[in-house]
Amino acid sequence: MSDVSHIGKAMDAFAASRAGTVTSEGISLEREFQERLAECATLAFRVALAVLRDRAEAEDVAQESLLRAYRNFHRLRDRSTFRSWLVRIAWRMAIDHRRSRQRRERREDEAAIYAVREMASAGEQDAEKLATLREFERRLNEELDSLPEKLRMVMIMAAIEGYDTREVAQLLQLPEGTVKSRLRLARKRLAEKLR
Amino acid sequence: MKKKRTDRSTKMPEVRNCARVRDWIVDAAAGSLAEGRRSDFDTHVSGCAACREEFQRAQALLRAIDEGVRARVAAEPSPQLAANIRQMIAEQEQRVPIWSRRNAWPTAASACAALAIFLFAAMTLHRSSSRPIAGHTRKPVVTSSTPNSAVTVPKRNAAIESPTHAQPRKPELVAARRKLPRSIRRHRAAEPEVIVQPGQMQAVLQFVAEVQKGKINGATIVAEIKASEKPLEIKPLVIPPLKTPPISDTAEGAAASNREQNLTSDQSN
Numbered sequence: 001m002s003d004v005s006h007i008g009k010a011m012d013a014f015a016a017s018r019a020g021t022v023t024s025e026g027i028s029l030e031r032e033f034q035e036r037l038a039e040c041a042t043l044a045f046r047v048a049l050a051v052l053r054d055r056a057e058a059e060d061v062a063q064e065s066l067l068r069a070y071r072n073f074h075r076l077r078d079r080s081t082f083r084s085w086l087v088r089i090a091w092r093m094a095i096d097h098r099r100s101r102q103r104r105e106r107r108e109d110e111a112a113i114y115a116v117r118e119m120a121s122a123g124e125q126d127a128e129k130l131a132t133l134r135e136f137e138r139r140l141n142e143e144l145d146s147l148p149e150k151l152r153m154v155m156i157m158a159a160i161e162g163y164d165t166r167e168v169a170q171l172l173q174l175p176e177g178t179v180k181s182r183l184r185l186a187r188k189r190l191a192e193k194l195r
Numbered sequence: 196m197k198k199k200r201t202d203r204s205t206k207m208p209e210v211r212n213c214a215r216v217r218d219w220i221v222d223a224a225a226g227s228l229a230e231g232r233r234s235d236f237d238t239h240v241s242g243c244a245a246c247r248e249e250f251q252r253a254q255a256l257l258r259a260i261d262e263g264v265r266a267r268v269a270a271e272p273s274p275q276l277a278a279n280i281r282q283m284i285a286e287q288e289q290r291v292p293i294w295s296r297r298n299a300w301p302t303a304a305s306a307c308a309a310l311a312i313f314l315f316a317a318m319t320l321h322r323s324s325s326r327p328i329a330g331h332t333r334k335p336v337v338t339s340s341t342p343n344s345a346v347t348v349p350k351r352n353a354a355i356e357s358p359t360h361a362q363p364r365k366p367e368l369v370a371a372r373r374k375l376p377r378s379i380r381r382h383r384a385a386e387p388e389v390i391v392q393p394g395q396m397q398a399v400l401q402f403v404a405e406v407q408k409g410k411i412n413g414a415t416i417v418a419e420i421k422a423s424e425k426p427l428e429i430k431p432l433v434i435p436p437l438k439t440p441p442i443s444d445t446a447e448g449a450a451a452s453n454r455e456q457n458l459t460s461d462q463s464n
Contacts, residue, residue, distance in 0.1 A: 038277055045272035053267060059276055066280045067287070140263040159264040184227035190260050191221045191253060 033073050036082055041066060043083060043160070044090040050156040051094035053141065061097050065090040084171045091153065136194070143193045151186035158183050212239050216246050224253035 044065050049058035069086050076085060144152060154168060158179075161167040165183065169176040216239045222228040223236050240247045391399050405411045 046268045050268040188225045
Protein backbone atom coordinates (compact mmCIF):
# COMPACT_ATOMS: atom_id res chain seq x y z
CA MET A 1 0.00 0.00 0.00
CA SER A 2 2.79 2.40 0.91
CA ASP A 3 4.52 1.49 -2.37
CA VAL A 4 1.43 2.37 -4.32
CA SER A 5 0.98 5.71 -2.62
CA HIS A 6 4.64 6.48 -3.16
CA ILE A 7 4.39 5.74 -6.86
CA GLY A 8 1.23 7.77 -7.21
CA LYS A 9 2.90 10.68 -5.49
CA ALA A 10 5.93 10.46 -7.74
CA MET A 11 3.72 10.30 -10.82
CA ASP A 12 1.82 13.36 -9.71
CA ALA A 13 5.03 15.19 -9.12
CA PHE A 14 6.44 14.27 -12.49
CA ALA A 15 3.24 15.14 -14.33
CA ALA A 16 3.05 18.41 -12.43
CA SER A 17 6.60 19.33 -13.37
CA ARG A 18 5.82 18.66 -17.01
CA ALA A 19 2.62 20.64 -16.85
CA GLY A 20 4.35 23.70 -15.51
CA THR A 21 3.34 23.32 -11.87
CA VAL A 22 6.86 22.49 -10.79
CA THR A 23 7.37 20.58 -7.59
CA SER A 24 10.61 19.50 -5.96
CA GLU A 25 9.92 15.83 -6.68
CA GLY A 26 9.28 16.59 -10.33
CA ILE A 27 12.56 18.47 -10.57
CA SER A 28 14.46 15.63 -8.95
CA LEU A 29 12.97 13.12 -11.40
CA GLU A 30 13.95 15.29 -14.33
CA ARG A 31 17.43 15.75 -12.98
CA GLU A 32 17.78 12.02 -12.44
CA PHE A 33 16.77 11.31 -15.97
CA GLN A 34 19.15 13.92 -17.37
CA GLU A 35 22.02 12.35 -15.42
CA ARG A 36 21.20 8.92 -16.75
CA LEU A 37 20.78 10.26 -20.25
CA ALA A 38 24.45 11.07 -20.69
CA GLU A 39 25.42 7.65 -19.40
CA CYS A 40 22.89 5.63 -21.35
CA ALA A 41 22.76 7.32 -24.75
CA THR A 42 25.76 5.29 -25.91
CA LEU A 43 24.24 2.07 -24.64
CA ALA A 44 20.98 2.65 -26.50
CA PHE A 45 22.92 3.62 -29.62
CA ARG A 46 25.04 0.46 -29.53
CA VAL A 47 22.09 -1.82 -29.01
CA ALA A 48 20.35 -0.21 -31.95
CA LEU A 49 23.51 -0.38 -34.06
CA ALA A 50 23.96 -4.07 -33.32
CA VAL A 51 20.51 -4.73 -34.70
CA LEU A 52 20.43 -2.23 -37.54
CA ARG A 53 24.09 -1.99 -38.66
CA ASP A 54 23.53 1.56 -39.79
CA ARG A 55 24.82 4.53 -37.81
CA ALA A 56 22.24 7.07 -38.86
CA GLU A 57 19.33 4.75 -38.25
CA ALA A 58 20.83 3.60 -34.95
CA GLU A 59 21.02 7.22 -33.79
CA ASP A 60 17.42 7.80 -34.76
CA VAL A 61 16.30 4.71 -32.88
CA ALA A 62 18.44 5.64 -29.87
CA GLN A 63 16.80 9.07 -29.78
CA GLU A 64 13.34 7.59 -30.05
CA SER A 65 13.97 4.99 -27.38
CA LEU A 66 15.38 7.57 -24.96
CA LEU A 67 12.41 9.82 -25.58
CA ARG A 68 10.10 6.93 -24.86
CA ALA A 69 12.06 6.17 -21.74
CA TYR A 70 11.72 9.81 -20.69
CA ARG A 71 7.99 9.77 -21.19
CA ASN A 72 7.62 6.64 -19.08
CA PHE A 73 10.36 7.26 -16.56
CA HIS A 74 7.89 8.03 -13.79
CA ARG A 75 6.42 4.54 -14.24
CA LEU A 76 9.71 2.80 -13.61
CA ARG A 77 9.39 1.43 -10.09
CA ASP A 78 12.96 0.31 -9.54
CA ARG A 79 15.35 2.95 -10.86
CA SER A 80 18.31 0.60 -10.58
CA THR A 81 16.93 -1.36 -13.52
CA PHE A 82 16.94 1.68 -15.77
CA ARG A 83 19.73 0.39 -18.03
CA SER A 84 18.13 -3.00 -18.62
CA TRP A 85 14.77 -1.30 -19.19
CA LEU A 86 16.34 1.01 -21.74
CA VAL A 87 18.10 -1.91 -23.44
CA ARG A 88 14.77 -3.66 -23.87
CA ILE A 89 13.14 -0.53 -25.29
CA ALA A 90 16.00 0.10 -27.72
CA TRP A 91 16.14 -3.54 -28.76
CA ARG A 92 12.43 -3.71 -29.52
CA MET A 93 12.38 -0.42 -31.38
CA ALA A 94 15.42 -1.39 -33.43
CA ILE A 95 13.88 -4.73 -34.38
CA ASP A 96 10.68 -2.98 -35.45
CA HIS A 97 12.70 -0.48 -37.44
CA ARG A 98 14.73 -3.20 -39.11
CA ARG A 99 11.67 -5.12 -40.20
CA SER A 100 10.43 -2.09 -42.07
CA ARG A 101 13.58 -1.72 -44.14
CA GLN A 102 14.95 -5.27 -44.36
CA ARG A 103 14.61 -5.57 -48.09
CA ARG A 104 16.57 -2.39 -48.76
CA GLU A 105 19.32 -3.51 -46.38
CA ARG A 106 19.83 -6.77 -48.29
CA ARG A 107 20.26 -4.90 -51.53
CA GLU A 108 22.86 -2.58 -49.99
CA ASP A 109 24.88 -5.48 -48.57
CA GLU A 110 24.96 -7.24 -51.90
CA ALA A 111 26.07 -4.07 -53.65
CA ALA A 112 28.95 -3.63 -51.18
CA ILE A 113 30.18 -7.21 -51.62
CA TYR A 114 30.00 -6.85 -55.37
CA ALA A 115 32.12 -3.68 -55.26
CA VAL A 116 34.78 -5.38 -53.10
CA ARG A 117 34.89 -8.39 -55.42
CA GLU A 118 35.44 -6.09 -58.34
CA MET A 119 38.43 -4.57 -56.55
CA ALA A 120 39.80 -8.06 -55.86
CA SER A 121 39.52 -9.06 -59.48
CA ALA A 122 41.69 -6.07 -60.39
CA GLY A 123 44.58 -8.04 -58.84
CA GLU A 124 45.19 -6.06 -55.71
CA GLN A 125 46.19 -8.32 -52.84
CA ASP A 126 44.83 -5.97 -50.19
CA ALA A 127 41.55 -5.86 -51.97
CA GLU A 128 41.44 -9.65 -51.97
CA LYS A 129 42.00 -9.73 -48.23
CA LEU A 130 39.41 -7.05 -47.82
CA ALA A 131 36.99 -9.03 -49.92
CA THR A 132 37.55 -12.11 -47.75
CA LEU A 133 37.06 -10.02 -44.67
CA ARG A 134 33.89 -8.46 -46.01
CA GLU A 135 32.59 -11.84 -47.04
CA PHE A 136 33.26 -13.16 -43.55
CA GLU A 137 31.60 -10.12 -42.05
CA ARG A 138 28.57 -10.56 -44.25
CA ARG A 139 28.22 -14.23 -43.36
CA LEU A 140 28.75 -13.48 -39.68
CA ASN A 141 26.03 -10.82 -39.78
CA GLU A 142 23.69 -13.20 -41.51
CA GLU A 143 24.31 -16.01 -39.08
CA LEU A 144 24.07 -13.69 -36.10
CA ASP A 145 20.74 -12.39 -37.33
CA SER A 146 19.45 -15.92 -37.82
CA LEU A 147 20.21 -16.94 -34.23
CA PRO A 148 17.26 -17.30 -31.88
CA GLU A 149 16.55 -13.97 -30.20
CA LYS A 150 17.59 -15.16 -26.74
CA LEU A 151 21.02 -16.24 -27.96
CA ARG A 152 21.48 -13.23 -30.23
CA MET A 153 20.66 -10.79 -27.48
CA VAL A 154 23.14 -12.39 -25.09
CA MET A 155 25.82 -12.44 -27.77
CA ILE A 156 25.32 -8.77 -28.63
CA MET A 157 25.08 -7.60 -25.05
CA ALA A 158 28.22 -9.55 -24.25
CA ALA A 159 30.01 -7.79 -27.08
CA ILE A 160 28.77 -4.42 -25.81
CA GLU A 161 29.81 -5.15 -22.24
CA GLY A 162 33.22 -6.62 -23.17
CA TYR A 163 32.08 -10.22 -22.55
CA ASP A 164 31.55 -9.58 -18.86
CA THR A 165 28.86 -12.14 -18.10
CA ARG A 166 27.96 -10.59 -14.75
CA GLU A 167 27.22 -7.24 -16.37
CA VAL A 168 25.21 -8.95 -19.08
CA ALA A 169 23.25 -10.89 -16.46
CA GLN A 170 22.39 -7.62 -14.69
CA LEU A 171 21.41 -5.90 -17.91
CA LEU A 172 19.19 -8.70 -19.11
CA GLN A 173 17.98 -9.55 -15.62
CA LEU A 174 18.98 -13.18 -16.01
CA PRO A 175 20.99 -15.55 -13.79
CA GLU A 176 24.67 -15.45 -14.62
CA GLY A 177 24.70 -19.20 -15.32
CA THR A 178 21.99 -18.75 -17.95
CA VAL A 179 23.97 -16.00 -19.61
CA LYS A 180 27.11 -18.14 -19.68
CA SER A 181 25.38 -21.15 -21.17
CA ARG A 182 23.56 -19.05 -23.76
CA LEU A 183 26.77 -17.31 -24.70
CA ARG A 184 28.61 -20.61 -25.15
CA LEU A 185 25.77 -22.00 -27.22
CA ALA A 186 25.61 -18.91 -29.40
CA ARG A 187 29.36 -18.94 -30.09
CA LYS A 188 29.32 -22.63 -30.84
CA ARG A 189 26.46 -22.31 -33.29
CA LEU A 190 28.15 -19.43 -35.06
CA ALA A 191 31.44 -21.32 -35.27
CA GLU A 192 29.73 -24.39 -36.69
CA LYS A 193 27.98 -22.30 -39.33
CA LEU A 194 31.06 -20.32 -40.32
CA ARG A 195 33.58 -23.14 -40.23
CA MET B 196 50.93 -60.90 -41.73
CA LYS B 197 51.28 -60.42 -38.03
CA LYS B 198 52.93 -57.04 -38.61
CA LYS B 199 49.96 -55.84 -40.67
CA ARG B 200 47.58 -56.69 -37.90
CA THR B 201 49.69 -54.68 -35.44
CA ASP B 202 49.58 -51.64 -37.78
CA ARG B 203 45.83 -51.83 -37.97
CA SER B 204 45.42 -52.18 -34.25
CA THR B 205 47.54 -49.08 -33.59
CA LYS B 206 45.99 -46.91 -36.37
CA MET B 207 42.30 -47.59 -35.86
CA PRO B 208 41.97 -46.26 -32.34
CA GLU B 209 43.84 -43.15 -33.43
CA VAL B 210 41.42 -42.51 -36.29
CA ARG B 211 38.47 -43.15 -34.03
CA ASN B 212 40.00 -40.74 -31.50
CA CYS B 213 40.46 -38.06 -34.17
CA ALA B 214 36.83 -38.36 -35.29
CA ARG B 215 35.65 -38.13 -31.72
CA VAL B 216 37.94 -35.22 -30.88
CA ARG B 217 36.93 -33.29 -34.02
CA ASP B 218 33.37 -33.35 -32.70
CA TRP B 219 34.61 -31.76 -29.52
CA ILE B 220 36.80 -29.12 -31.12
CA VAL B 221 34.22 -26.35 -31.39
CA ASP B 222 33.00 -27.04 -27.85
CA ALA B 223 36.56 -26.98 -26.59
CA ALA B 224 37.35 -23.73 -28.42
CA ALA B 225 34.12 -22.17 -27.15
CA GLY B 226 34.97 -23.34 -23.62
CA SER B 227 31.91 -25.49 -23.33
CA LEU B 228 33.50 -28.95 -23.35
CA ALA B 229 32.43 -31.15 -20.45
CA GLU B 230 35.04 -31.53 -17.71
CA GLY B 231 35.17 -35.31 -18.09
CA ARG B 232 36.20 -35.00 -21.73
CA ARG B 233 38.65 -32.19 -21.30
CA SER B 234 41.59 -34.33 -20.22
CA ASP B 235 41.04 -36.84 -23.08
CA PHE B 236 40.84 -33.94 -25.50
CA ASP B 237 44.01 -32.28 -24.23
CA THR B 238 45.92 -35.54 -24.33
CA HIS B 239 44.86 -36.23 -27.87
CA VAL B 240 45.49 -32.73 -29.19
CA SER B 241 48.98 -32.60 -27.68
CA GLY B 242 49.87 -35.78 -29.58
CA CYS B 243 47.96 -35.21 -32.88
CA ALA B 244 49.19 -32.41 -35.14
CA ALA B 245 46.13 -32.44 -37.42
CA CYS B 246 43.67 -32.10 -34.55
CA ARG B 247 45.84 -29.44 -32.94
CA GLU B 248 45.78 -27.45 -36.16
CA GLU B 249 42.03 -27.87 -36.40
CA PHE B 250 41.63 -26.76 -32.80
CA GLN B 251 43.76 -23.67 -33.41
CA ARG B 252 41.67 -22.86 -36.46
CA ALA B 253 38.49 -23.14 -34.40
CA GLN B 254 39.95 -20.86 -31.74
CA ALA B 255 40.89 -18.31 -34.39
CA LEU B 256 37.39 -18.53 -35.84
CA LEU B 257 35.81 -17.88 -32.45
CA ARG B 258 38.13 -14.91 -31.89
CA ALA B 259 37.10 -13.58 -35.29
CA ILE B 260 33.45 -14.07 -34.39
CA ASP B 261 33.89 -12.22 -31.10
CA GLU B 262 35.80 -9.46 -32.85
CA GLY B 263 33.23 -9.28 -35.61
CA VAL B 264 30.34 -8.93 -33.19
CA ARG B 265 32.28 -6.43 -31.12
CA ALA B 266 33.08 -4.42 -34.26
CA ARG B 267 29.41 -4.40 -35.06
CA VAL B 268 28.61 -2.60 -31.82
CA ALA B 269 31.87 -0.75 -31.14
CA ALA B 270 30.95 2.54 -32.77
CA GLU B 271 30.48 5.66 -30.71
CA PRO B 272 27.43 7.80 -31.26
CA SER B 273 27.88 11.28 -32.59
CA PRO B 274 28.51 13.89 -29.90
CA GLN B 275 25.23 15.59 -30.77
CA LEU B 276 23.13 12.58 -29.79
CA ALA B 277 22.66 13.48 -26.13
CA ALA B 278 22.25 17.16 -27.00
CA ASN B 279 19.62 16.29 -29.60
CA ILE B 280 17.70 14.20 -27.10
CA ARG B 281 17.80 17.02 -24.54
CA GLN B 282 16.50 19.41 -27.15
CA MET B 283 13.70 17.06 -28.11
CA ILE B 284 12.75 16.68 -24.47
CA ALA B 285 12.71 20.46 -24.04
CA GLU B 286 10.53 20.85 -27.12
CA GLN B 287 8.19 18.18 -25.87
CA GLU B 288 7.86 19.92 -22.53
CA GLN B 289 6.84 23.14 -24.26
CA ARG B 290 3.91 21.44 -25.92
CA VAL B 291 2.71 19.44 -22.97
CA PRO B 292 0.22 16.81 -24.08
CA ILE B 293 -3.24 17.15 -22.58
CA TRP B 294 -3.12 13.73 -20.93
CA SER B 295 -0.10 14.65 -18.87
CA ARG B 296 -1.65 17.76 -17.34
CA ARG B 297 -2.63 17.61 -13.74
CA ASN B 298 -6.39 18.11 -14.17
CA ALA B 299 -6.58 16.65 -17.62
CA TRP B 300 -8.59 13.53 -16.84
CA PRO B 301 -11.49 15.19 -14.99
CA THR B 302 -11.68 17.84 -17.70
CA ALA B 303 -11.67 15.26 -20.45
CA ALA B 304 -14.30 13.17 -18.67
CA SER B 305 -16.64 16.12 -18.21
CA ALA B 306 -16.15 17.15 -21.84
CA CYS B 307 -17.04 13.63 -22.95
CA ALA B 308 -20.14 13.61 -20.75
CA ALA B 309 -21.29 16.96 -22.14
CA LEU B 310 -20.76 15.74 -25.67
CA ALA B 311 -22.73 12.56 -24.97
CA ILE B 312 -25.66 14.55 -23.54
CA PHE B 313 -25.63 16.89 -26.52
CA LEU B 314 -25.61 14.02 -29.01
CA PHE B 315 -28.41 12.22 -27.17
CA ALA B 316 -30.56 15.36 -27.16
CA ALA B 317 -29.88 16.02 -30.82
CA MET B 318 -30.79 12.46 -31.79
CA THR B 319 -33.99 12.54 -29.73
CA LEU B 320 -35.08 15.81 -31.32
CA HIS B 321 -34.26 14.53 -34.79
CA ARG B 322 -36.29 11.35 -34.26
CA SER B 323 -39.32 13.18 -32.92
CA SER B 324 -39.29 15.66 -35.81
CA SER B 325 -38.91 13.03 -38.53
CA ARG B 326 -41.50 10.54 -37.16
CA PRO B 327 -45.02 11.01 -38.70
CA ILE B 328 -47.80 11.57 -36.24
CA ALA B 329 -50.31 8.73 -36.10
CA GLY B 330 -53.55 9.47 -37.96
CA HIS B 331 -52.20 12.64 -39.45
CA THR B 332 -51.17 12.81 -43.06
CA ARG B 333 -49.24 15.82 -44.20
CA LYS B 334 -49.97 17.28 -47.59
CA PRO B 335 -47.13 17.10 -50.06
CA VAL B 336 -45.44 20.46 -49.72
CA VAL B 337 -43.46 22.10 -52.43
CA THR B 338 -41.27 24.94 -51.40
CA SER B 339 -39.34 27.20 -53.62
CA SER B 340 -36.02 28.81 -52.95
CA THR B 341 -35.63 29.77 -56.59
CA PRO B 342 -38.47 29.97 -59.06
CA ASN B 343 -37.27 27.22 -61.39
CA SER B 344 -35.98 24.82 -58.82
CA ALA B 345 -39.03 24.70 -56.66
CA VAL B 346 -38.91 21.01 -55.98
CA THR B 347 -38.27 18.86 -53.00
CA VAL B 348 -37.75 15.18 -53.57
CA PRO B 349 -38.45 12.62 -50.89
CA LYS B 350 -35.46 11.76 -48.76
CA ARG B 351 -34.09 8.27 -48.74
CA ASN B 352 -35.09 7.56 -45.14
CA ALA B 353 -38.13 9.78 -44.94
CA ALA B 354 -41.59 8.39 -44.19
CA ILE B 355 -42.57 7.91 -47.79
CA GLU B 356 -45.58 5.83 -48.68
CA SER B 357 -45.94 4.77 -45.12
CA PRO B 358 -46.90 1.07 -45.60
CA THR B 359 -43.90 0.36 -47.79
CA HIS B 360 -41.25 2.69 -46.47
CA ALA B 361 -39.14 -0.22 -45.25
CA GLN B 362 -38.80 -1.60 -48.76
CA PRO B 363 -35.69 -0.96 -50.86
CA ARG B 364 -35.50 2.27 -52.78
CA LYS B 365 -37.34 2.35 -56.05
CA PRO B 366 -35.27 2.82 -59.18
CA GLU B 367 -37.47 5.62 -60.52
CA LEU B 368 -36.97 7.51 -57.26
CA VAL B 369 -33.22 7.11 -57.54
CA ALA B 370 -33.30 8.20 -61.14
CA ALA B 371 -35.38 11.26 -60.29
CA ARG B 372 -32.94 12.23 -57.57
CA ARG B 373 -30.03 11.88 -59.92
CA LYS B 374 -31.74 14.11 -62.48
CA LEU B 375 -31.92 16.96 -60.02
CA PRO B 376 -29.32 19.72 -60.35
CA ARG B 377 -26.43 19.47 -57.92
CA SER B 378 -27.33 22.79 -56.28
CA ILE B 379 -30.72 21.38 -55.29
CA ARG B 380 -29.25 18.12 -54.06
CA ARG B 381 -26.80 20.06 -51.92
CA HIS B 382 -29.55 22.10 -50.28
CA ARG B 383 -31.92 19.17 -49.98
CA ALA B 384 -31.00 18.53 -46.35
CA ALA B 385 -32.30 21.94 -45.31
CA GLU B 386 -35.67 21.52 -47.06
CA PRO B 387 -38.76 19.81 -45.63
CA GLU B 388 -39.60 16.20 -46.42
CA VAL B 389 -42.48 15.25 -48.63
CA ILE B 390 -44.85 12.61 -47.39
CA VAL B 391 -46.54 10.85 -50.26
CA GLN B 392 -49.72 8.95 -49.70
CA PRO B 393 -49.76 5.29 -50.70
CA GLY B 394 -49.96 4.77 -54.46
CA GLN B 395 -49.25 8.40 -55.34
CA MET B 396 -45.50 8.20 -55.81
CA GLN B 397 -45.68 8.05 -59.59
CA ALA B 398 -47.94 11.08 -59.70
CA VAL B 399 -45.63 13.08 -57.46
CA LEU B 400 -42.60 12.18 -59.54
CA GLN B 401 -44.42 13.21 -62.69
CA PHE B 402 -45.40 16.46 -61.02
CA VAL B 403 -41.78 17.08 -60.06
CA ALA B 404 -40.66 16.44 -63.62
CA GLU B 405 -43.26 18.87 -64.95
CA VAL B 406 -42.17 21.56 -62.52
CA GLN B 407 -38.57 21.01 -63.53
CA LYS B 408 -39.45 21.40 -67.20
CA GLY B 409 -41.23 24.66 -66.40
CA LYS B 410 -44.62 23.47 -67.58
CA ILE B 411 -46.04 24.09 -64.15
CA ASN B 412 -45.24 27.32 -62.35
CA GLY B 413 -44.24 26.45 -58.79
CA ALA B 414 -44.66 30.01 -57.53
CA THR B 415 -48.32 30.09 -58.59
CA ILE B 416 -49.04 26.80 -56.88
CA VAL B 417 -47.41 28.00 -53.67
CA ALA B 418 -49.49 31.19 -53.81
CA GLU B 419 -52.66 29.15 -54.30
CA ILE B 420 -51.81 26.87 -51.39
CA LYS B 421 -51.19 29.89 -49.19
CA ALA B 422 -54.46 31.45 -50.30
CA SER B 423 -56.36 28.25 -49.54
CA GLU B 424 -54.96 28.16 -46.06
CA LYS B 425 -57.04 31.14 -44.91
CA PRO B 426 -58.49 30.81 -41.41
CA LEU B 427 -62.09 29.52 -41.28
CA GLU B 428 -64.81 32.01 -40.59
CA ILE B 429 -67.00 30.80 -37.78
CA LYS B 430 -70.60 31.82 -38.31
CA PRO B 431 -72.90 32.19 -35.35
CA LEU B 432 -75.18 29.22 -34.85
CA VAL B 433 -78.84 30.03 -35.52
CA ILE B 434 -81.28 27.97 -33.54
CA PRO B 435 -84.93 28.32 -34.69
CA PRO B 436 -87.53 28.63 -31.93
CA LEU B 437 -89.26 25.40 -31.13
CA LYS B 438 -92.96 25.54 -31.78
CA THR B 439 -95.09 23.20 -29.74
CA PRO B 440 -98.50 22.30 -31.41
CA PRO B 441 -101.64 22.06 -29.30
CA ILE B 442 -102.45 18.55 -28.23
CA SER B 443 -105.60 17.25 -30.05
CA ASP B 444 -107.58 14.22 -29.05
CA THR B 445 -108.37 12.87 -32.51
CA ALA B 446 -105.94 11.26 -34.99
CA GLU B 447 -106.98 13.64 -37.69
CA GLY B 448 -106.17 16.50 -35.54
CA ALA B 449 -102.68 14.98 -34.87
CA ALA B 450 -101.95 14.44 -38.56
CA ALA B 451 -103.00 17.96 -39.36
CA SER B 452 -100.74 19.32 -36.71
CA ASN B 453 -97.78 17.25 -38.08
CA ARG B 454 -98.28 18.59 -41.59
CA GLU B 455 -98.41 22.08 -40.21
CA GLN B 456 -95.10 21.52 -38.35
CA ASN B 457 -93.33 20.17 -41.45
CA LEU B 458 -94.37 23.14 -43.41
CA THR B 459 -92.97 25.55 -40.84
CA SER B 460 -89.62 23.73 -40.76
CA ASP B 461 -89.34 23.80 -44.59
CA GLN B 462 -90.01 27.47 -44.56
CA SER B 463 -87.40 28.15 -41.96
CA ASN B 464 -84.77 26.11 -43.97
